[in-house]
Amino acid sequence: MSTLPVLDPTKCDGCGLCVTVCRCGALVMTGATVTLVQVDDCGWCCDCELVCETGALQCPFEIITIED
Amino acid sequence: MSITIENISILGYFKGVGADRLSSLLPLFGQRSFSKGQTIISEGESEQSLYFVGAGVVKIFKTSAEGKEQIIKITRPGESFNDIAVFSNGPSPYSAQALGTTTVVYLIHKNDLMPFMEKDWKAAQNALHVLADQSRLLLNLIEDLSFKNVMARVAKILLENSLHGAEGFQKLTQYEMAAMAGTAREVVGRSLKSLEDTGAVRLERHQIVIVNKDLLNQLAGLN
Ligand code: SF4
Numbered sequence: 252m253s254t255l256p257v258l259d260p261t262k263c264d265g266c267g268l269c270v271t272v273c274r275c276g277a278l279v280m281t282g283a284t285v286t287l288v289q290v291d292d293c294g295w296c297c298d299c300e301l302v303c304e305t306g307a308l309q310c311p312f313e314i315i316t317i318e319d
Numbered sequence: 320m321s322i323t324i325e326n327i328s329i330l331g332y333f334k335g336v337g338a339d340r341l342s343s344l345l346p347l348f349g350q351r352s353f354s355k356g357q358t359i360i361s362e363g364e365s366e367q368s369l370y371f372v373g374a375g376v377v378k379i380f381k382t383s384a385e386g387k388e389q390i391i392k393i394t395r396p397g398e399s400f401n402d403i404a405v406f407s408n409g410p411s412p413y414s415a416q417a418l419g420t421t422t423v424v425y426l427i428h429k430n431d432l433m434p435f436m437e438k439d440w441k442a443a444q445n446a447l448h449v450l451a452d453q454s455r456l457l458l459n460l461i462e463d464l465s466f467k468n469v470m471a472r473v474a475k476i477l478l479e480n481s482l483h484g485a486e487g488f489q490k491l492t493q494y495e496m497a498a499m500a501g502t503a504r505e506v507v508g509r510s511l512k513s514l515e516d517t518g519a520v521r522l523e524r525h526q527i528v529i530v531n532k533d534l535l536n537q538l539a540g541l542n
């Protein structure tokens with residue numbers, strides 16, 4: 252199980268662009284919107300977020316410090 | 320699937336141009352398909368056709384001598400690219416690469432397009448709008464890249480939003496960082512890579528790990 256981008260289906264207009272850029276298969280068109288399916292190899296390339304014009308997809312980064 | 324009148328009537332250049340006029344232009348259009356990652360135009364190439372995205376997404380970018388990439392624009396269906404080369408009689412000032420798995424582009428050679436525009440004021444007017452919009456976008460990008468120290472701002476944002484693992488994680492998307500830094504998403508991606516090159520942070524899948532806080536502070540101009 253790997254972390255996946257965050258989808259807000261209410262913002263998705265079904266343009267399908269994220270599906271065409273994704274290389275891991277986590278994004279699938281289901282009817283008029285996109286849904287996320289669990290995959291192991293989402294590389295967090297953020298291309299789906301980059302091409303989504305409506306802001307329905309987000310690839311948040313955890314910001315952590317490993318120094319004291 | 321071949322290109323239809325409906326396909327070209329939605330393009331910025333041809334909005335409001337009569338269907339009878341467009342049908343004379345239709346046979347002059349070509350159509351090509353590209354798979355993900357394929358180069359459509361290389362910077363410096365003498366390519367004299369105007370391109371439109373029919374399906375998928377095309378990334379427009381420039382590459383520095385050191386191999387660093389700066390995205391200029393993400394071009395979506397209905398939008399054009401290579402306009403500058405076509406209207407300036409010069410080489411392509413940027414590269415274009417297919418981002419989508421099946422990216423379809425329509426193209427028309429300038430020698431076919433120009434005679435049409437000479438006779439069609441609406442199309443010529445549309446072209447001015449498209450080029451003016453593109454100029455505005457490029458000016459905004461120049462402002463972001465030259466007048467604002469975006470890397471320092473992104474460094475500051477990372478410092479202000481970082482937590483130690485045990486305290487839970489603060490999460491930010493590149494769009495959120497862009498909004499906080501007052502810049503474009505395209506510029507944030509590059510700044511993060513530059514910060515990683517300095518050794519201050521490490522990008523790890525969905526984490527940005529601050530490995531040298533002193534250095535990051537310096538880069539943020541905080542000490
Ligand atoms: S790019 Fe955005 S709006 Fe388009 S289908 Fe994907 S999530 Fe929906």
Ligand code: SF4
Pocket residue numbers: 256272273274275276277278292293294295296297298299300310
């Ligand atoms: S981050 Fe990349 S690999 Fe992961 S879902 Fe988005 S496009 Fe696909």
